[in-house]
Amino acid sequence: MFVQRPRCGTRRGGGGWLSHRCAPDRFLRLHRLVAIREFTDSTGVRWRVWAVVPTNPASVNDDLREGWLSFDSENERRRVGPIPRDWENMTAERLELLCRVATAGRRSDPLGHPKASAE
Numbered sequence: 096m097f098v099q100r101p102r103c104g105t106r107r108g109g110g111g112w113l114s115h116r117c118a119p120d121r122f123l124r125l126h127r128l129v130a131i132r133e134f135t136d137s138t139g140v141r142w143r144v145w146a147v148v149p150t151n152p153a154s155v156n157d158d159l160r161e162g163w164l165s166f167d168s169e170n171e172r173r174r175v176g177p178i179p180r181d182w183e184n185m186t187a188e189r190l191e192l193l194c195r196v197a198t199a200g201r202r203s204d205p206l207g208h209p210k211a212s213a214e
Contacts (some may be wrong), residue, residue, distance in 0.1 A: 099156070113203075117126075118159075129146065130145065130146065130183040131143055131144065131145045132144040132145070132183065132185075132190065133189065134187035134190050135187070136170035136187075136191045136194065137191060140168050140169075141165050141168060141169070142167065142168050142190070142194060143166075143167045143168075144164055144165065144166050144167075144182075144190055144194075144196070145164070145165055145175070146162055146164055146165075146178045146182065147162055147163050147164075147165050148161075148162040148178075158176050158177070159176040159177075160176075160194065161176065161177040161178065162176060162177060162178045163175060163176035163177065163178060164176070164178055164179070164193060164197070165184060165200065166194045168195055171199065172199070172200040172201065173194060173198060173199055173200055174197055174198060174200045175193050175196060175197035175198070176185055179193065
């Protein structure tokens with residue numbers, strides 16, 4: 096599955112990348128498709144996996160500055176960095192191994208707001 100990243104701000108009166116307030120290379124980076132994988136681990140937990148590349152690498156730990164894989168289940172989020180080469184084509188078993196070594200991450204909704212912990 097692929098989803099599109101958010102748009103740059105647009106100017107009035109036009110469409111396409113020429114009407115955006117960002118340079119073409121930034122526009123293309125923001126609009127590239129992002130792979131999302133789903134798998135069920137050996138314990139029956141369903142996970143969604145996607146790559147994250149920080150816009151401000153200085154704001155994250157050294158091991159995550161080049162990006163990370165985010166693993167998200169109904170009750171947990173984990174991340175592991177750096178992003179493994181060709182992760183989009185890994186088997187479910189290989190993704191599960193990466194998920195096992197991933198560290199717990201902060202739970203948030205799609206807009207980045209913290210989620211309350213499930214009890």
